[in-house]
Amino acid sequence: MESLRYPPKPRPGDRVAVVSPSAGLPAIFPHVYELGLRRLREEFGLEPVEFPTTRVMGADPRDRARDLTAAFADPTITAVLATVGGDDLITVTPHLDDAVLRANPKPYFGYSDNTNLLNHLHRLGIVAYHGGSVLVHLGRPGTPHPLTLDSLRAALFTPGWYDLIPAPEWGDQPNDWRDPATLAAEPVMFPGTGWRWQGPARVVRGRTWGGNLEILHWLLATDRIGAVADHAGEVLLIETSEELPSATEVYRILRDLGERGLLGGFPAVLVGRAKAWDFDRPHTMEQRRAYADEQRAAVIRALNEYRPDAVVVFDVDFGHTDPQLIIPYGGEIVVDAVGRRISVRY
Template identity: 80%
Template sequence: MTSLVEPPKPRPGDRVAIVSPSAGLPGLFPHVYELGLRRLRAEYGLEPVEYPTTRIMGADPRDRARDLTAAFADPTITAVLATVGGDDLITVTPHLDDEVLRANPKPYFGYSDNTNVLNHLHRLGVVSYHGGSVLVHLGRPGALHPLSADSLRAALFGSDWYDLTPAAQWGDEPNDWNDPASLAAEPVMFPGTGWRWQGPAKVVEGRTWGGNLEVLHWLLAADRVAPAATLAGSVFLLETSEELPPAVEVYRMLRNLGERGLLDGFPAALVGRAKAWEFGRRLTPPEKKAYAEDQRAAVTRAFAEYATDTVLVFDVDFGHTDPQLIIPYGGEVRVDAVRQRISVRY
């Protein structure tokens, strides 16, 4: 694997960029956005710096790329946080100034459609961070989730090993952002079930790569994924979105990664807890359980066909459910299937 640069970390009191390279949802939900900014100041001591397209829905991809490039170029900015995901960031990354990004590495935090940026930085040799959203996590109704808050703090300011912790409670039924009053009450949560381990009892250490599966599939179609030989040895990060892809499509997307020679190169895979509810698809508890089970079966089938020696860990709390643990992207991770522990180095 190509060597990667670990960007220097911010310190409390620093200025950090707030950008919307994907969807400009802060313009539609300013009450959620402003709550996230207040918490960024109060809880982390960081001063958010908003860029011109942050609150604009449908901004020109070139303008969004210009904002992101400017955030990396500004010597007074020490980290870059995406407000939320979306579905068209694949049109933005071609307009980034790669020389600027490579010459000014900074911690970038995002997930979902931000997989485009995470993968782009990875190919430039820069470590970034899967997770963190100004709207979804900093703007969480009621209060920050303790696991999300602690993980984000460690990722922002720390540089040591950090043990990930299974959530005692989790959720995937968010409050309605259209109702400002909904910010007063925490979202509904469910009892945690721990992680589910499959595969050989061994210890795997490596650097991470992956992200949202649907976006990875787009990147493969656009030929923006590094060769399989370059990614061999990576610990694969895999999670699905609020669009709730059916299990058969999850299998087919992974099968395509297998045919490309990618799956066989991953000694371990961390599979995010499947989000199984959305406002347009309000699945009942039995339906949610069946959806998650079907997805685990689809992932298991794909790896059984292409990578029989891979350690699989299901229901890890990263991705589109609550809480969200921050995972370094291109950073180091230790997956200990003997003691059933996962550690990352921020």
């Protein structure tokens, strides 16, 4: 792996690429997408630039890769933002022009299926950003969450250190995009529960790697994860999606990372708050708590087997729940289990 470097940051007034390297959901939910674009202009002062596949569902992976490469190559574009996730970006990354990406590093923002691209940029030595979706976060019903806005603004424009904070409220029950009327109502939120710390009281400083756990499993299967030595000493980020993987699956994926020799190399692990509700599984609060407890136990079991001295922080808001904090991917992080603080360098 090449030495990781932070790309230059955009400034208000700049042109930024808005791309759909995974699912072209702007084609299906244009009302949500247009709201996200408007907020990108009004809240951040950035001018979104669309590419041919941004509003296309089922675009050929080669065409999506061509758009991504063009976004990085364009000297007038200073950052690249994903519209949303999906499930097949793994078919896109082989078609990217890596020479162009290396020669024109830019901040890339995305999560979920975008773990494929975040990992790809990591292997090219480019720091990217886990989080920030034009549909999900900028197009959030009601108003964008203030923690998400503050974190995204800092990651976009401000170099230096940023303290993550536990969210005073959280939610995992989004409004139904199929009904445009729901954009006027705030999503259901619950009182914050703070972070849960596990492991020794020490301070870990390193670089980040990881992302959506299900996608990490695909990357393992396709041998697109760097050498064990490339990840030793990094801080692992893991979060799960609206597919609600079982605790057994979570344990088995982490076990696979352990058998690969990766899990034992992470001195600290951040675990995103577990999303435990979806439209086809509208769990009660009691069911959500049970799901999160079972997932937490699965993570602890795997770490006890492969890295029992790791510092672990659960319920950090960087995954598929609301709000979402932006975390640099391959960037620097300090996990302070003494002061119970997490700081990232944007």
